[in-house]
Each structure stands twice: as structure tokens, then as C-alpha cells.
Amino acid sequence: MSLQAEVEAAFGAEGLLSRAAPQFREREGQTRMALAVAQTIEQGGALVVEAGTGVGKTFSYLVPALLSGERVLVSTATKALQDQLFGRDLPRLVEALGLPLRTALLKGRGSYLCLHRLGLARHDAGHEPMAARALAKVERWSHSTRSGDLAELPGLDERSPLIPLITSTRENCLGAQCPQFKACHVNLARREALAADVVVINHHLFFADLAVRETGMAELLPTVRVVIFDEAHQLNETGVQFLGLQLGTGQVLDLAHDLLAAGLQQARGLADWQQAAADLDRAARELRLCVGKQWPGTKLRWAGSAPEGVAPAQWQSGLDALQQAAETAMAALAMCSEIAPDFVRLHERAQRLAERAQRMAAACAHDAVRWVDVGTQLRLVESPLDIAEAMRTRVLRTRQQVDAQDDEPGSAPATHDPERPRAWVFTSATLGAEPALRWFTEPCGLQDATVLRVASPFDYAQQAALYVPQPFARPNEASHGAEVAALAAKGALRLGGRTLVLTTTLRALRTIADAVRQRLQAAQGPIDVLVQGELPKRMLMERFRAAVEPGQRGCVLVASASFWEGFDAPGEALQLVVIDKLPFPPPGDPLVEARTQRLEAQGRSGFADFSIPEAAVALKQGAGRLIRRESDRGLLVVCDTRLVQMGYGRRLLAALPPMRRLETADDFDEALASLASDGAA
Structure with missing residues (x-):
């Protein structure tokens, strides 16, 4: 049986997945993506898939990858997504498919406890009492952990000043000369990765290896024939950092x-x-x-x-x-x-x-x-300016180039069939705003890749509505932040919280957060205002999701940057998303300027061919926080009248999910009342 036939059977109404997971149901889009991944694995080459929210893209790429019998490398955008994939999705599928596969998790060295540096920190008498207590907690944990992954240590803030003292860097790692080399958690993780059938890494680790060739990937990649990048929309910006x-x-x-x-x-x-x-x-x-x-x-x-x-x-x-x-x-x-x-x-x-x-x-x-x-x-x-050249010359090599690298002295032997080219899969819910997905493929050097777009199965017209308030202060007017805060506070009071405010700048974040807090305090509503930067991201997300539980106060979360994506609050926890203004790239940023100038030197428009596509993708990401399940309902508010008054607004509206439109303030109030009554029922 071909891989495609196996995959189609697994996703069928009576397939392995339906028998292993009672909640599983057949989705046409999910199966279509899985078959495209299977075809790419069989034939080799590059596949780019934009899979809308709710498609189930994780199963769509994992099932054919696991059934293929190939060694597989899966790269995600963040360490949190790595942990979710390795700790939840992979074990469920390996068990469902009944496959005797070994899986491994590999992160950068800064994610693991360094036993040598822990010893040095232990003998440093200059710690403050609080730091000394935290260090003692780490030391107790060090005796029981097998992986040394700091994500296992409860209560350790990712911003803790303790972390640099107990982890190593490329600069201070002693390598084979370290007295703790045999027990080193980093080396253990690398050894397990080299012996595994499926290895989960992150984009930062992948590109760090391209830059310095010492993270263990240089040994791992030549032995892998199938490479999958999830949340691939972050590849370009991650790559240029390294x-x-x-x-x-x-x-x-x-x-x-x-x-x-x-x-x-x-x-x-x-x-x-x-x-x-x-x-x-x-x-x-x-x-x-x-x-x-x-x-x-x-x-x-x-x-x-x-x-x-x-x-x-x-x-x-x-x-x-x-x-x-x-x-x-x-x-x-x-x-x-x-x-x-x-x-x-x-x-x-x-x-x-x-x-x-x-x-x-x-x-x-x-x-x-x-x-x-x-x-x-x-x-x-x-x-x-982008990663296109690096991808073409150092990642997406021809088979002859790959084989030559695999045969280099000291490299790990290739375990895949040298006659079959590698398979590369790039997927995300947001990869562009037009059919060819040029926003993603051009800077990543993937113009020759096969492109597939799979729409979300959600009924956005029934589940969600879009409101652009008019009249409203323009984004450059001093009163804009106060008006955004007033609208967000009004919605939060009506819904008992359940509101996410996304800002495009940290300055706007502070202005809007302070104003929302003042309005809610004046109204004496039982609602807490959570603000990015005041607590670790993980704690903010957990508190926001828990707000719908009995006895908990409602929440408004005001955030920027990383909260535009990777924040998942399904169900009634989130019913109102307020975006302060259109997320155009900052014009004064040197990288933005250089990319714009390059396009203009080619006779293209920097605004039409760069700024608008960037804003469309970011807006789509922000809007994607609202509807996460087929039963979710909610409202998206974009507090920027340019979306409906400027000609380019049509392109940005087209990038959004097909929500119904609310034209007036009365329509918005009625929609809020409907959500509030459903929540009270």
C-alpha cells in the first residue's frame, strides 16, 4: 500500500484515528493537506501549506511523517510549542498508529541546566537571599531530573536572573574538557536525538546551527530525509537573527x-x-x-x-x-x-x-x-535582508550537494536512501494574503515549491463579527489610545472580562492599559487588568484562561508583540479582541527601510509589495486569536478607520476571515448583549 493510501485510510471515518480518538471526525481539508504531505514525502521536494485555524495541521503533517518510516525532523516556532508537540501530540499519535517509534526533544543549550555552572553558582557567596533560595530549589531539582530541561522546573520565571548562572552558552561551555561532560544534559539530549526516529526542535536552534555548526544539528540533519517546519511564517525573521x-x-x-x-x-x-x-x-x-x-x-x-x-x-x-x-x-x-x-x-x-x-x-x-x-x-x-540565499545554498540543496556533505569526514552517515531527494514541508495558519503566498515564499527562497491553501472549516459568518468604529480618532491623534481603552472597557464590563487588547507598540500598550485600568476601577467592576511585562507570558495566559472558572474574577489582557500569535484561549475565555491600529511595519526600522529600498530598486512599490502584505499577515494573526473552536463566538474590533476608508483597506479586509460586518455602534452593542446573554445562560 502506498503512503498516500495509508494516510487516506488513517483519516477515514473508520480509520485508525477515529478508533483511537473518539472526538476525531473526518475533515476534508485536513485529509487533503495530509495527502499532499504524503506525496511530498514519497517524491521529495518542497511543499508550502497554509492551513487555516481549525484544519488540524499538526495531525496532517505528523500522520504521514510517522507512517512513512522515514527519520523525521520537526521544527516549531517556540519552546512552548515544542513542549506541546513532544509532550501531547506526538505520544497520542504514536500510540494511535501503533508504531514502535522513538521520539526526542532537542533545544538550545540555554534551555538545559548546566551542572558545572550550577556548581560554580553554589560556591558563589554573593547571592541575595531570594536568589539563594531559588538556587537551592534548582539544586534539589537537579538530583531528580533526567532531562535537565528547565521547562520542567515549576515556578522558574523565564526572565529570572538566575538562568544565566545555571545554563551555559557557546562562549562559556567547556565542551569535552568539562568535569561534568559525561553527565551533561545538553549532550544527553543530543545523543537521544541522534538515536530517535522523530526529533522535535525549534527554528532558533535550526538557524543557530547554520550559523555556528555546533548545536548538534550538523550531525543530525544529514541522517534525516523529512524535515517539517510548523509555524513557518516565523522562519524568515528568525533566520536573519542568526x-x-x-x-x-x-x-x-x-x-x-x-x-x-x-x-x-x-x-x-x-x-x-x-x-x-x-x-x-x-x-x-x-x-x-x-x-x-x-x-x-x-x-x-x-x-x-x-x-x-x-x-x-x-x-x-x-x-x-x-x-x-x-x-x-x-x-x-x-x-x-x-x-x-x-x-x-x-x-x-x-x-x-x-x-x-x-x-x-x-x-x-x-x-x-x-x-x-x-x-x-x-x-x-x-x-x-532575508534568508532566501541561505535557504537555497545551505538548506534546500540538490541531492548531489547533500550527498557530498553527508560523505564529509566526521559527519554522521546518511541513513536515508541517497536516490530519493529530501522532503521539506513548510506550514502555518498564516503565510500570506494572496494565492501564491509570495509574502512567505520569496524571502525564504521557495518560489519553486508546491503551494497549497486549505481554508478553515469554521463558519466565521455565524461565529464572529468585525466592527470598525466610526467616527473614531485617527491612530496619530492624541486621543486615540483613550478611545481604544474606552471601547475595550465597555466591552469588558458587558462580558465580565473575556477581552484581549492587542497593540502595535509598547507605548500604546502602556497608555491603553493604564486607561482601561482606570475605567474599570471607576466602574468598580470585578475585572482584573493583565498587562504584558508585569508577569511572565505563561502566567498571564494561565490567569486569563482561568478567569471563566467559578469564583474567578474576569480579565482583560492588554498585550503587544508575541501575543499577536501563539496565544490560544478557546471557548468562552475570549470573546472580544480589540486591535488598536493596523499593524504596518515600523517605517524607521533599518531592516524595513532596506527591504523597501530593494523593492523600489526593482521597480516595485515598497508600500504595496512590502508594507501592505506585512500588515495583512500580522492582522490575520491577531484576528486568529478570536475563534479557536467550532463552538466559539466572538467579536473583532479594529480601531483604525483606514481599514474602511483607504483603498488599500480592501486588501487588508480580504486577508481577514469572512466575518459578518457590524456597521454601527448599535450593531456592536447588540452583538455584545448577545454574547453576554449566552455567557449568562
């Missing part, structure tokens, strides 16, 4: 600190460690002083020999001083390389800093863009 070049003054200060500590503890008197550290420290601080006072978060364009507003001579002198300080440190460390592995790693770090300082002092690559992120420290960035 495929460019970065140099941070914080890295320099960290090197100075570590060099001084190691030198005085293990090689006192063999070099002037204090002078070497002081030179690095001074070079970093003087480079920071070059840019003067700037708002935190400022991005300085860097088109010439120096960033905008910075004296070129002073800037070049700063980079030269940084390179010289790193080379001086290298010379001192080279004399001590035989004493301890710490000095070898420190030498490598100093060498990388010297090389990057030299590179940043030279002209920017022609196909890249440079800028400087300004905060307490500086981050110098040179980034490619």
Missing part, C-alpha cells in the same frame, strides 16, 4: 569579567589580568559613549562608516581600540592554554570579538544592512 553578524558591548564586558576571574584564580602572576580586563572594559564603555544619550530601544541607521549622528573618526577609533583590547587578551590567554580549558574558551571568545570588530570597521556587505541597537549597552548588527 545568519548575520552581531557584536555587543555587553559581550565585551562579560569577557572582561570572566577573564579576570579565571586569570586571578588559576593563573595569577602569569599575565597582567587586571590590565587586560581593564582594556576590554574601557574599550566597551568608550564605544558606548560614542553614540551619546539615546532613547532606550533606539535603532541607529548605519549606512556609511559610522552610525547616524556619530563622528566617523571617533567610531572607527572605538572599533580599533576594541579589536586591540581583544587581541591583547588573546595574547595573554594563549600563554595559559595548557593550564585549564577555561583559557581555551576565553581565547576563542576574544578571537571572535576581535574578528567581529575588524569586520564592523570594514564596509557592510552589499546584500546586508547595518544598524546599532542602543540601550544600556550597544548591539552592532549586520543582517541579511
